[in-house]
Amino acid sequence: MNIVVLVKQIPDPAGPQELNADHTLKREGKLILDESDSYGVEIALQLRESAGGGDVTLVSMAPNGETSGLRTALAMGADDAILVGDDALPGAAALTTAKVLAGAIGRKQYDLVIGAVESSDGYVGVVPAMIAELLGLPSLTFAKKIDIDGSVIRIERQTEAGYDEVEGALPALVSVTAGVVEPRYPSFKGIMAAKKKPLEQVTVADLGVSVPGFNGNEEVTSVEDAPARAAGEKIEDDGTAFERIVAFLDEQKVL
Amino acid sequence: MALDKVLVYAETEGDAASTATLEMLTKARELAGSVDAFYAGPHADAIAADLGAHGAGKVHTVDAGDALPGAPVAAAVADLVGAEGYNAVLFATTYDGRDVSGRLSVRADSPVISNAVGLALDGDALSVETVIFGGTKVVRSAFRSGSVAIVLVRPKSFPAEPSGGGAAEVVSAALPDVGAAGNPKILAKHVEELEGPKLEDADIVVSGGRGLGSADGFKLVEDLAGLLGAATGASRAIVDAGWVPYSKQVGQTGKTVKPNVYIALGISGAMQHMVGMKNSKIIIAINKDPEAPILAVADLGVVGDVHKVVPPLIEAIKAKQG
Numbered sequence: 235m236n237i238v239v240l241v242k243q244i245p246d247p248a249g250p251q252e253l254n255a256d257h258t259l260k261r262e263g264k265l266i267l268d269e270s271d272s273y274g275v276e277i278a279l280q281l282r283e284s285a286g287g288g289d290v291t292l293v294s295m296a297p298n299g300e301t302s303g304l305r306t307a308l309a310m311g312a313d314d315a316i317l318v319g320d321d322a323l324p325g326a327a328a329l330t331t332a333k334v335l336a337g338a339i340g341r342k343q344y345d346l347v348i349g350a351v352e353s354s355d356g357y358v359g360v361v362p363a364m365i366a367e368l369l370g371l372p373s374l375t376f377a378k379k380i381d382i383d384g385s386v387i388r389i390e391r392q393t394e395a396g397y398d399e400v401e402g403a404l405p406a407l408v409s410v411t412a413g414v415v416e417p418r419y420p421s422f423k424g425i426m427a428a429k430k431k432p433l434e435q436v437t438v439a440d441l442g443v444s445v446p447g448f449n450g451n452e453e454v455t456s457v458e459d460a461p462a463r464a465a466g467e468k469i470e471d472d473g474t475a476f477e478r479i480v481a482f483l484d485e486q487k488v489l
Numbered sequence: 490m491a492l493d494k495v496l497v498y499a500e501t502e503g504d505a506a507s508t509a510t511l512e513m514l515t516k517a518r519e520l521a522g523s524v525d526a527f528y529a530g531p532h533a534d535a536i537a538a539d540l541g542a543h544g545a546g547k548v549h550t551v552d553a554g555d556a557l558p559g560a561p562v563a564a565a566v567a568d569l570v571g572a573e574g575y576n577a578v579l580f581a582t583t584y585d586g587r588d589v590s591g592r593l594s595v596r597a598d599s600p601v602i603s604n605a606v607g608l609a610l611d612g613d614a615l616s617v618e619t620v621i622f623g624g625t626k627v628v629r630s631a632f633r634s635g636s637v638a639i640v641l642v643r644p645k646s647f648p649a650e651p652s653g654g655g656a657a658e659v660v661s662a663a664l665p666d667v668g669a670a671g672n673p674k675i676l677a678k679h680v681e682e683l684e685g686p687k688l689e690d691a692d693i694v695v696s697g698g699r700g701l702g703s704a705d706g707f708k709l710v711e712d713l714a715g716l717l718g719a720a721t722g723a724s725r726a727i728v729d730a731g732w733v734p735y736s737k738q739v740g741q742t743g744k745t746v747k748p749n750v751y752i753a754l755g756i757s758g759a760m761q762h763m764v765g766m767k768n769s770k771i772i773i774a775i776n777k778d779p780e781a782p783i784l785a786v787a788d789l790g791v792v793g794d795v796h797k798v799v800p801p802l803i804e805a806i807k808a809k810q811g
């Protein structure tokens with residue numbers, strides 16, 4: 235079974251986040267594998283194993299020829315990767331991103347495309363559905379469990395009320411929720427092997443995808459500090475803080 | 490200036506229109522001359538009165554049966570938008586809303602703005618407010634050209650208020666055949682039973698974090714919530730640790746809550762948590778670290794150990810309630 239996994243490379247979420255003057259997110263320096271996508275990589279590796287073979291190809295769009303996150307996923311065990319440079323597309327909107335990624339996926343033969351339900355930095359949460367629409371694929375989204383039997387794919391799809399059992403036919407796209415599986419840590423051997431795995435770098439022009447001027451018809455008009463919430467009363471517990479809480483709840487008329 | 494026509498993607502909770510649907514209809518009335526709804530599912534007539542009472546003139550409806558809605562329903566909405574010339578389509582940030590809006594965006598070749606927390610008019614364009622960096626910055630974006638504006642709105646961004654209108658007129662729409670993209674079928678639906686009030690709609694929310702120490706520590710949250718008639722919530726740290734189900738997660742990747750009182754027990758107040766609760770009217774926090782960010786936004790912040798403060802609090806409330 236051949237699987238394409240979407241892998242976003244993002245600035246470390248633990249680090250400080252900043253905006254450029256044009257209101258786009260600063261993405262200079264090292265980018266890491268988005269944790270959200272590490273689950274998709276792990277699932278792809280497990281599905282390939284149970285299918286008894288096939289390729290796991292990573293597809294990523296990122297600036298500055300950045301490959302650190304891709305190397306992490308290759309070290310986990312993926313076979314090869316396609317990186318699309320997006321330097322011509324600063325702050326690309328979700329639809330533009332989806333068009334570019336769909337163009338790159340189209341270069342491969344695949345049975346399954348895997349993405350995450352949302353990225354950790356942008357959390358737009360719609361790119362996988364867009365890609366499925368662009369490729370004419372069924373999308374089995376928000377999966378918290380995936381089973382594949384021949385060309386039948388069955389998932390448990392997270393819903394507001396609980397979950398649904400959903401069945402579809404391959405080729406298909408799935409988006410996976412965080413925590414579906416425990417992503418493996420790259421071994422030392424994996425890290426060494428990853429250095430030699432094929433990593434193709436292409437430009438948007440190479441893909442022949444036509445994309446609008448960046449962000450299409452949506453334009454950022456202002457960025458302001460949100461009104462700060464003032465701190466209220468702060469007390470140190472000396473064994474009687476509970477009394478103050480009771481009094482406070484009383485003042486709020488909730489008791 | 491106002492928009493001409495806005496379409497609201499309606500969804501249900503149980504048998505009734507969802508609160509988020511009514512919130513969007515209420516806001517849409519302010520923005521547009523004419524507001525309609527789109528509902529995918531059986532029995533649109535059962536929610537037509539409620540949709541109309543919140544401002545919808547018509548409710549266009551399709552029933553995809555047991556098909557997963559995303560692909561076929563997006564095609565139906567795209568056809569309707571093309572035929573009727575809606576200026577904007579509003580979706581709630583739900584699972585189906587994300588599927589349908591993403592596919593609609595491709596069909597209409599128009600971008601989606603996700604995670605909207607505010608909507609306004611900027612001249613005759615729709616201006617959308619989102620927050621970034623844990624809600625510390627507010628970004629406004631406007632849709633410029635003539636194509637349809639597609640927005641995913643976070644629930645609890647607006648109040649839901651009736652307009653006093655009569656029932657919406659139910660109009661059946663065609664469900665296009667989308668070929669292979671339409672093949673996923675829902676085989677079974679599982680509803681996880683909730684105890685107590687619904688997290689998103691509760692007047693009081695008691696949430697717990699890693700400071701509770703262990704899965705058993707969540708009992709403190711449940712006991713306090715039980716006495717107050719509150720819903721229980723959680724930080725992602727304890728959801729990831731498997732102490733409580735994901736449906737309790739408050740924050741960026743969980744639910745947005747806006748109760749009258751939010752009580753945080755052993756939660757540090759990471760920006761991804763705060764973005765989901767900082768619009769609560771009153772915040773009470775108990776945390777043993779005086780530097781915890783949650784204490785900087787709390788109306789009443791207690792520097793203390795949850796295991797020492799909460800048990801006597803529970804006893805004192807019990808005593809008061811008799």
Ligand SMILES: Cc1cc2nc3c(=O)[nH]c(=O)nc-3n(C[C@H](O)[C@H](O)[C@H](O)COP(=O)(O)OP(=O)(O)OC[C@H]3O[C@@H](n4cnc5c(N)ncnc54)[C@H](O)[C@@H]3O)c2cc1C
Pocket residue numbers: 247353354355697698699700701702723724725726727738739740741742743744754755756757758759760761762765775776777778781793794795796
């Ligand atoms: C992309 C992304 C999305 C995220 N989305 C969410 C989200 O939706 N929701 C969310 O909550 N988080 C989210 N997070 C995680 C978030 O960054 C924090 O890691 C998480 O909120 C921390 O949970 P916590 O406060 O329970 O744990 P911690 O940060 O570990 O805090 C525990 C707190 O308990 C206090 N404490 C310890 N013992 C006691 C005691 N005995 N009595 C009183 N206090 C005590 C400590 O002082 C500390 O402040 C997200 C992170 C990322 C990267």
Ligand SMILES: Nc1ncnc2c1ncn2[C@@H]1O[C@H](COP(=O)(O)O)[C@@H](O)[C@H]1O
Pocket residue numbers: 240241242243268270271293294295296328331335348349350351352353354356357358359360361362
């Ligand atoms: N630049 C990118 N490169 C690779 N995959 C991406 C990219 N952007 C989004 N994705 C995929 O789409 C998912 C959802 O992203 P988003 O809609 O931006 O929240 C991500 O978790 C990835 O799986």
